[in-house]
Amino acid sequence: MxxxxxxxxxxxxxxxxxxxxxxxxHRAILFTSLANGQSIIKxxxxxxxxxxxxxxxxxxxxxxxxxxxxxxxxxxxxxxxPQIPLDCGNSGTTMRLISxxxxxxxxxxxxxxxxxxxxxxxxxxxEPLSLMGAKIESNEFKAPLKIYGKxxxxxxxxxxxxxxxVKSCILLAGLNIEGKTSFTEPYISRNHTxxxxxxxxxxxxxxxxxxxIEKSNLIPKTIEICGDISSAAYFIVAxxxxxxxxxxxxxxGLNPTRTGILEVTEKMGGNIEIxxxxxxxxxxxxxxxxxxSDLNSCTIxxxxxxxxxxxxxxxxxxxTQAKGTTVIKDAQDLRNKESDRIKxxxxxxxxxxxxxxxxxxxxxxxxxxxxxxxxxxETYHDHRLxxxxxxxxxxxxxxxxxxxxxxxxxxxxxxxxxxxxxxx
Ligand code: S3P
Numbered sequence: 001m002x003x004x005x006x007x008x009x010x011x012x013x014x015x016x017x018x019x020x021x022x023x024x025x026h027r028a029i030l031f032t033s034l035a036n037g038q039s040i041i042k043x044x045x046x047x048x049x050x051x052x053x054x055x056x057x058x059x060x061x062x063x064x065x066x067x068x069x070x071x072x073x074x075x076x077x078x079x080x081x082p083q084i085p086l087d088c089g090n091s092g093t094t095m096r097l098i099s100x101x102x103x104x105x106x107x108x109x110x111x112x113x114x115x116x117x118x119x120x121x122x123x124x125x126x127e128p129l130s131l132m133g134a135k136i137e138s139n140e141f142k143a144p145l146k147i148y149g150k151x152x153x154x155x156x157x158x159x160x161x162x163x164x165x166v167k168s169c170i171l172l173a174g175l176n177i178e179g180k181t182s183f184t185e186p187y188i189s190r191n192h193t194x195x196x197x198x199x200x201x202x203x204x205x206x207x208x209x210x211x212x213i214e215k216s217n218l219i220p221k222t223i224e225i226c227g228d229i230s231s232a233a234y235f236i237v238a239x240x241x242x243x244x245x246x247x248x249x250x251x252x253g254l255n256p257t258r259t260g261i262l263e264v265t266e267k268m269g270g271n272i273e274i275x276x277x278x279x280x281x282x283x284x285x286x287x288x289x290x291x292x293s294d295l296n297s298c299t300i301x302x303x304x305x306x307x308x309x310x311x312x313x314x315x316x317x318x319x320t321q322a323k324g325t326t327v328i329k330d331a332q333d334l335r336n337k338e339s340d341r342i343k344x345x346x347x348x349x350x351x352x353x354x355x356x357x358x359x360x361x362x363x364x365x366x367x368x369x370x371x372x373x374x375x376x377x378e379t380y381h382d383h384r385l386x387x388x389x390x391x392x393x394x395x396x397x398x399x400x401x402x403x404x405x406x407x408x409x410x411x412x413x414x415x416x417x418x419x420x421x422x423x424x
Contacts, residue, residue, distance in 0.1 A: 003386075003405035003416070005393025007373075011244025011292065012394075012422040016235065018227030021253050022411050023164070024283065025050035026093045027196050028223045029073065030101065033062040034175070035200060036077030037220035044071040044225060047411040052089035056098055059086055060109075077217065081107035085144070088113045090338065090381075090410050093165055095143060096125050100169035103134035104176045105149035112144045116338050116381050125169045128157045132173055132181075154179035161333065162306040164189040164257075167211065174213040175202060182212040187303040190257045195282045196223070226253040226285040231412050233261050233311040238391045238419070239290030240270045241321040246291045247422055248275070254284040260308030262288075264315060268295045268322050297324030297367060305330045310337075312362075313345045313388040319365040320354045321395070328362035338410075339380035348377045348389055352396055374398035383410035390419070 025045035030053055032039035044050065044066075054071075058064060061080035064073045079101070088094040088111055095111050099122075102109045112118075123141035130136065132155045135148040154177050159166055162185045171193055174181025188209050197204050202216040232252045239245045254262075254277065265272055271293040277286040297319065300308070308315065312331055319326035334341040346358040353372040357364045373396025379386040386408045393400040408415045 001404070001406040003390065003402045004399050005390050005402060006399040007396055008242050008394050008423050012238055012242050012247050013245065014422045015248040015250060016418045016422060017250040018232045018235070018252050019412065019414050020045040020225040021228040022047050022050055022230070023093065023190060024192050024196070024225045024253070026053045026097060027168070027192050028225060029054050029057050029064065029071070030097055031196055031200055031218060032073040032220060032223070033057040033060065033075050033079065034077060034101070035075060035218035035220040037075070039073045039220040040222040041071040041073060042222065042224040043069070045228070046413055048089060048409050049091040049093065049411060052087065052091040053094045056086045056088060056094055059084060079105060082109050085110040085112045088117060090114050090117055092117060092120055095122070095145070096165040097168050097172060099125050099129060099136070099145065099147065100172035102147045102149065103129045103132070103136065104152045104173055107149045109147050109149070110144055111147065118143045121336055124161060124163065124166050128155065128159070128166070128170050129173060131155055131157065134173075152177050154181040156182045158184045160186065162187040162189045163333070164191070164193065164306070168193040171197065171204070171211060171213045175216055178215050180212050180214055182210055184210040187306055188257055189306040190255065192255065192283070199223070199282045224281045226280050226283050227251040229253050229258045229261065230310045232288060233314050234387045234391050234415070236261060236265060236272070236288065236290050237314045237318045238394055240265065240293050240295065241318060242394050243292050247289070249288040249290065251285060252288050254286050256284070257307055260304045261311045261315065263304065264298060264300055264308065265318070267298045268318070269293055270295060295322035297322045297326040299327045299329070301327070301329040309333065310384060313341055313384050314391055316345050316349060316356065316363055316365060317388050317392045320349065320356070320367050320369050320371065320392070322367045324367065326365045326367065329359070330361055332361040337382070337384070339382035339385060341382065341384070344380045344382060344385050345388065348385065349392065351375045351377055352392060352400055371396045372398060373400045376401045376403060379404035379407050381407055383407045383412065387412065387415060390415070
């Protein structure tokens, strides 16, 4: 699907409620499937990725149905052998997290994914799981994965990568094993797994960047899911760069392991205020007010990278409108996302007039630059590319045409409707 996006001159104005967090939605359905009894998930994401996790859990015997916007999950706390290959669609989170659960079951299973997911690296989970005694066959460390269920042993694993998906995979394997399993990462990555497992009664503790878990029975719970800061990011950037804008984003998750974008925008001089900070199901939440701002460049590197990894494509758009040279480093894992996001962002932003260069592990962006637009751009089957280019289109002199815009549905089917509501 082609989407034409044109300049907005009179600014974005109004209030939007940000839809449910994708990462938390995945965890909610996976973990309640492991709890014996009935759980209720309020505000489960409508994105295709969390729906892939839901489909996989159903194929493993979980009874889960929507009733008045709530997802009612009934489980006996045990999974059953699937009759079909488990289709993770486009979702790396589904495949990597469920691998940790399936490796220790008393049945075998096969995980498959779409074309993009089948090209993504799975060695990062196969390697530590194998050290725990797992038997997994793959296509040169890529999907499809054939998992032979086995009794696993605990492990103390130190990861070179700060990755919430790898961390969660190992913790979920450890949840089902006698003894202590621990995972250490170089910097803290998103900690929704730790928060939710604790909320559901697991024996889990955190010391700096090490998380330790022991065999635990999860208690069924009511889980309310907050809005996704990674979805809010497109509105934050648009509010900052579209002249005359003033918007409020309601119900946004503000977990400190996710708020790197707010630290960066503050450093760049963005006019952002947090209103009504609260806590929902163990997660910090608030409303964010954003106004058009004069921005300066900055350097983004090191420990902050895992706390804004998914926001980097739209932060690159932001940097085109900041005075000076913005340098983004240490983000080489962007090349392993739904597309090679370093290559894709550079090639498409260049087409519409940005001054941006690719480096091995990030970008160098010179601003402030008027974007001409007047071009067709590609999404590379990547939802975050599609949404970042849309935001860029709002400030281009001439309209841009985005090919493959339907990929937005992977995480944010309400995206276009919500943006349109702010420009009426
Ligand atoms: C996610 C973790 C991140 C992120 C992805 C979702 C999660 O990946 O990029 O979109 O829900 O755990 P990595 O853990 O591989 O960095």
